Amino acid sequence: SQELEQSPQSLIVQEGKNLTINCTSSKTLYGLYWYKQKYGEGLIFLMMLQKGGEEKSHEKITAKLDEKKQQSSLHITASQPSHAGIYLCGADDYQGGSEKLVFGKGTKLTVNP
Amino acid sequence: ETGVTQTPRHLVMGMTNKKSLKCEQHLGHNAMYWYKQSAKKPLELMFVYNFKEQTENNSVPSRFSPECPNSSHLFLHLHTLQPEDSALYLCASSHRVYRETQYFGPGTRLLVL
Numbered sequence: 001s002q003e004l005e006q007s008p009q010s011l012i013v014q015e016g017k018n019l020t021i022n023c024t025s026s027k028t029l030y031g032l033y034w035y036k037q038k039y040g041e042g043l044i045f046l047m048m049l050q051k052g053g054e055e056k057s058h059e060k061i062t063a064k065l066d067e068k069k070q071q072s073s074l075h076i077t078a079s080q081p082s083h084a085g086i087y088l089c090g091a092d093d094y095q096g097g098s099e100k101l102v103f104g105k106g107t108k109l110t111v112n113p
Numbered sequence: 114e115t116g117v118t119q120t121p122r123h124l125v126m127g128m129t130n131k132k133s134l135k136c137e138q139h140l141g142h143n144a145m146y147w148y149k150q151s152a153k154k155p156l157e158l159m160f161v162y163n164f165k166e167q168t169e170n171n172s173v174p175s176r177f178s179p180e181c182p183n184s185s186h187l188f189l190h191l192h193t194l195q196p197e198d199s200a201l202y203l204c205a206s207s208h209r210v211y212r213e214t215q216y217f218g219p220g221t222r223l224l225v226l
Contacts, residue, residue, distance in 0.1 A: 030212070031212050033214065033215075035217070040201060040220070041220060042117070042119075042203055042217040042218050042219040042220050043203070044217075045214055045216060045217075048214055088156070092211075092212050098168075098169055099210070099212070100158050100169065100171075101158065101215060102155070103156040105154070106155075
């Protein structure tokens with residue numbers, strides 16, 4: 001089955017700094033989703049990428065899917081304390097006639113004021 | 114506000130108790146999901162329902178029993194749980210099962226004593 005590896009596992013940055021989180025897949029990505037989770041709460045959908053080379057932005061967050069469709073990055077510009085949380089990437093995994101969403105273990109982001 | 118609600122938000126139960134988790138979605142979606150999130154592990158899919166029919170049981174122990182009376186409501190009935198079942202249980206919904214963005218509820222934090 002597909003496995004997603006996120007790096008780094010955790011990240012501490014000073015407010016105002018830029019940062020990047022990576023998500024690498026063991027197989028070709030057909031649908032890649034980025035979610036944000038506050039500790040102990042549900043996942044908030046950020047963006048979905050499907051096409052190689054695709055890039056989407058929302059406010060100060062930009063997500064990209066590489067041309068080979070095996071890696072995605074999430075970039076935050078001028079980070080703020082409100083960006084703190086756990087960022088999860090998820091991917092459509094098709095196996096044995098069924099399809100499900102698999103997730104990475106997440107990247108914990110701390111933004112210090 | 115994601116349009117997916119879960120109750121209760123927190124639950125403590127003994128190993129001999131029977132309890133139920135409830136999920137309701139107000140998004141007009143046709144597919145609903147239960148996930149388990151344990152510390153240090155990726156999100157694990159438990160069950161999938163499509164138009165009230167169960168389409169996926171990801172090898173979940175029988176002490177977890179799902180019920181989907183209609184496309185808007187999903188329950189997870191719990192009985193004779195083990196301490197290792199303590200986790201955050203998340204409900205999600207999507208318009209269709211395949212390659213669609215899933216929207217998550219806030220989760221139920223379960224502690225089994």
